[in-house]
Amino acid sequence: MTDQTTHAVAYTPEDLPTARSFFQPHRIVMMLVFAAFVVCVAVFMRWDWLPRYLPRLGWGILVSLVMLFSTAILGFLLAVPIGLAQVTGPWFFKLPAKVFCTVIRGTPLLLQLWLLYYGLGSLFPQFPAIRQSFLWPYLREAWPYGVAALTISFAAYEGEVMRGAFAGVPAGELEAAKAYGMSRWTMFRRIWLPRAIHRALPTLNGETVLQLKSTPLVATITVVDVYAVISKVRQETFLTYEPLLLLALIYMCLTGILVVAFRTFENRIPTRGA
Amino acid sequence: MASDSIVNWSLLALSAPGWGGVLLQGFVNSIQIAIGGFALGLTLGVGGAFGKLYGGPILRDLLECYTTVVRAVPELVLILLLYYAGTDLLNQLLALFSIGPVDISGLMAGIFVIGVVQGAYSTEVLRGAIKAVPAGQIEAARAYGMSPLKVLRRITLPAMLPYAIPGLSNLWLIATKDTALLAVVGFSELTLVTRQAAGTTKAYLLFFLAAGALYLALTLVSNVFIGMLERHARRGFAEQR
Numbered sequence: 001m002t003d004q005t006t007h008a009v010a011y012t013p014e015d016l017p018t019a020r021s022f023f024q025p026h027r028i029v030m031m032l033v034f035a036a037f038v039v040c041v042a043v044f045m046r047w048d049w050l051p052r053y054l055p056r057l058g059w060g061i062l063v064s065l066v067m068l069f070s071t072a073i074l075g076f077l078l079a080v081p082i083g084l085a086q087v088t089g090p091w092f093f094k095l096p097a098k099v100f101c102t103v104i105r106g107t108p109l110l111l112q113l114w115l116l117y118y119g120l121g122s123l124f125p126q127f128p129a130i131r132q133s134f135l136w137p138y139l140r141e142a143w144p145y146g147v148a149a150l151t152i153s154f155a156a157y158e159g160e161v162m163r164g165a166f167a168g169v170p171a172g173e174l175e176a177a178k179a180y181g182m183s184r185w186t187m188f189r190r191i192w193l194p195r196a197i198h199r200a201l202p203t204l205n206g207e208t209v210l211q212l213k214s215t216p217l218v219a220t221i222t223v224v225d226v227y228a229v230i231s232k233v234r235q236e237t238f239l240t241y242e243p244l245l246l247l248a249l250i251y252m253c254l255t256g257i258l259v260v261a262f263r264t265f266e267n268r269i270p271t272r273g274a
Numbered sequence: 275m276a277s278d279s280i281v282n283w284s285l286l287a288l289s290a291p292g293w294g295g296v297l298l299q300g301f302v303n304s305i306q307i308a309i310g311g312f313a314l315g316l317t318l319g320v321g322g323a324f325g326k327l328y329g330g331p332i333l334r335d336l337l338e339c340y341t342t343v344v345r346a347v348p349e350l351v352l353i354l355l356l357y358y359a360g361t362d363l364l365n366q367l368l369a370l371f372s373i374g375p376v377d378i379s380g381l382m383a384g385i386f387v388i389g390v391v392q393g394a395y396s397t398e399v400l401r402g403a404i405k406a407v408p409a410g411q412i413e414a415a416r417a418y419g420m421s422p423l424k425v426l427r428r429i430t431l432p433a434m435l436p437y438a439i440p441g442l443s444n445l446w447l448i449a450t451k452d453t454a455l456l457a458v459v460g461f462s463e464l465t466l467v468t469r470q471a472a473g474t475t476k477a478y479l480l481f482f483l484a485a486g487a488l489y490l491a492l493t494l495v496s497n498v499f500i501g502m503l504e505r506h507a508r509r510g511f512a513e514q515r
Binding site (some may be wrong): 213 | 332336337342343345346347348349350351352354355358359362387395396398399402442445447451452453454455457458465468469472473476478482483485486487490493494497499
């Protein structure tokens with residue numbers, strides 16, 4: 001996915017409003033209207049269930065965040081070799097990497113998740129070797145499948161970004177490294193990889209927001225993240241809108257925090273125009 | 275039970291004991307929703323992009339809220355919210371005109387939901403594309419005395435197309451994949467019927483892989499058409515790279 005499209009579907013630091021822009025007359029009026037709306041929502045809708053579910057909601061948010069960060073980090077670690085293989089590898093590395101990216105990016109994440117959970121999950125118990133291995137207690141849980149599917153998806157999307165980043169490092173820098181007599185490995189470690197990561201950083205934050213937007217899918221395979229907790233609330237209280245509005249608010253806050261964090265991070269490392 | 279070596283291909287047969295026909299019907303439903311949702315999103319996006327670029331301050335801020343919310347909240351949550359809110363609102367509206375509640379077809383609801391989500395994305399894509407059109411061209415059209423609608427039809431839309439196509443084609447691919455999320459609200463598109471078929475026959479891997487192949491085929495075929503469209507739109511441009 002290109003930088004432009006990621007920006008179109010995920011909230012990025014450029015969209016953050018500045019503090020001063022809030023104090024325009026029409027915005028103050030709009031904020032007052034919005035505040036009145038929020039008060040109406042708080043007064044006229046039912047929120048008495050909220051205190052009972054707060055601890056569980058906190059746990060759910062934690063699970064969502066753990067899912068997000070673990071899969072983003074693992075996925076990025078996978079994306080580096082996938083991107084590298086597509087740029088420089090011989091055909092027997094290049095082709096599988098290319099096919100992997102195409103297949104994963106060409107099918108819905110929900111389908112991949114269900115394929116892993118129901119498909120592999122129904123296949124594993126048929127092998128006694130797997131049932132007796134130390135992995136079996138984990139393979140009976142749902143979360144490893146969620147982590148696997150999210151990691152694979154992130155690796156495929158970010159692998160494509162890394163391919164572009166590796167290919168985009170100016171040839172002159174690599175030639176300079178070679179002229180200094182660096183070995184191929186040293187050159188990769190000192191010049192090529194850091195420069196490629198540097199170039200990929202601006203898209204990384206969009207991809208991470210997209211990944212956050214994908215995490216609620218794991219609730220469909222019984223992982224209890226914040227979305228699953230809200231579904232539970234809806235089942236037990238027969239409310240439709242209140243829990244969903246709260247859920248949207250939670251995700252907006254999480255996205256906002258993530259984007260602000262990325263902006264402070266980006267300001268430390270000058271990436272634009274690099 | 276599907277053993278590992280022998281795949282029971284007859285499960286994919288098109289007629290009754292096989293599930294192939296059901297799968298294809300779900301696939302057709304998915305494509306219909308993707309096309310409808312993408313078209314609705316494009317309409318919303320053209321309006322949204324122009325509102326954001328040329329509209330008054332209040333309209334611009336409202337549109338900013340729309341795109342911000344859609345880009346910050348997971349599609350799954352939006353789909354649930356819009357699904358319930360949309361059907362509720364429509365029924366209340368109908369009740370105002372003293373028409374009884376109607377049962378909204380899943381297809382219409384799906385198109386509406388995907389369309390609203392896509393509308394925000396295409397607003398952003400089109401806004402960027404319109405900004406890429408040299409301002410002089412639009413000013414020249416105005417100087418010739420064209421009405422705003424004519425400027426839109428003759429200059430802005432055709433001139434922005436080459437810049438918009440890469441983003442829009444990505445949105446089309448996203449639309450095809452987002453239809454899978456409608457499985458969660460119980461609409462029988464490809465992913466949900468696949469799960470039903472797999473659950474009934476216990477041949478999970480076979481059916482999920484078959485559905486994956488269908489989605490992949492849709493993506494690959496779309497890519498071919500997108501490539502043709504892009505070459506057509508970019509004719510006359512200096513070749514990059």
